[in-house]
Amino acid sequence: MSQVLSMWRSATQLPVVGPVLGARVFSLLFAQKAPYFATIRPRFTEIRPNRAELVIPKRRGVHNHLGTVHAIALCNGLEAAMGALAEATIPADKRWIPKGMEVGYTAKATSDITCVAETDPEQWTDIPDGGGDLPVRVRGVRDDGTVVIEGTIRLWVTPRPAKGPKG
Template identity: 30%
Template sequence: MALNIQDLMKQLRNWNNGSRNIAKEGWDTLSRLPRGKYIYSYLIGRYAPYTGSIKAVIEELSTGHSEVVLKDTPNLRNHLQSIHAVALANLAELTGNIALSYSMPADARFIVSKMELEYVKKARGTVTGVCDCPVPTSNAKKTYLVPVRIVNDAGEVVCKATLHSLVGPKK
């Protein structure tokens, strides 16, 4: 039986009814399998197609923490031959969102209401988004500041971001 991605995505949306944390369950299951991190990252990109457009790979994910890798490719570059600012913003949002999503109670959801970005230096080569975020303990309506830093292979910070994420109950 062939895997139908559209049907799988529909099932994921239906399962996300407030009783399960699909981001956490998916990672905890897939990340242990061969190529599981790539499969998980691909599915996240299908769930949120704009996020998937940069083809980043989630390498580490745990409560309050994520690391997401983005390879420098020609289609992500600007006129200065560095990674485009919007691609870095997309990486920052994915990195913060996946850490927060993994960490939330099953009956909570969130939306980013504001992003602050500081581009520190040109981003070239593979970059990694790193997030250590606060961990919501309930679905009470509250805004969390989710910090993300993006570093290059030399460990230099190329971008700093803060996501203002409004957490609340699933309907």
């Protein structure tokens, strides 16, 4: 099991803390791993193989000149969700790196935004031996269910190099 998935399960199953506070603690720790994620203050709500979900709170720090959630803040949320999904899903003998992102902005982001990243299980087993692209479906949804951003983040997935002797 990946370190991210293990941390998520541990944090959200602590009886003393509870799942909500555990998810908040996990979210803070996750944002420290890649500090630019802290700018959107992500609140993860679900992490499992092939799916990750988080909420970007609508607050002044992520507003654009219209008072809606800025397009780049939305992209950061989608990338954070994708990263958690990739870490929770990727086979132990593989590694990944983002290769590109294509998104469309479909409505104003006028509330908190739920960012979702999804893949299908067979995508992770169909990677060629030398590596290949893996598309991750992403979307951001307003509180009323309206999709405000959707698209694909392409990952480059390759075999993990064998660890050599230390020396």
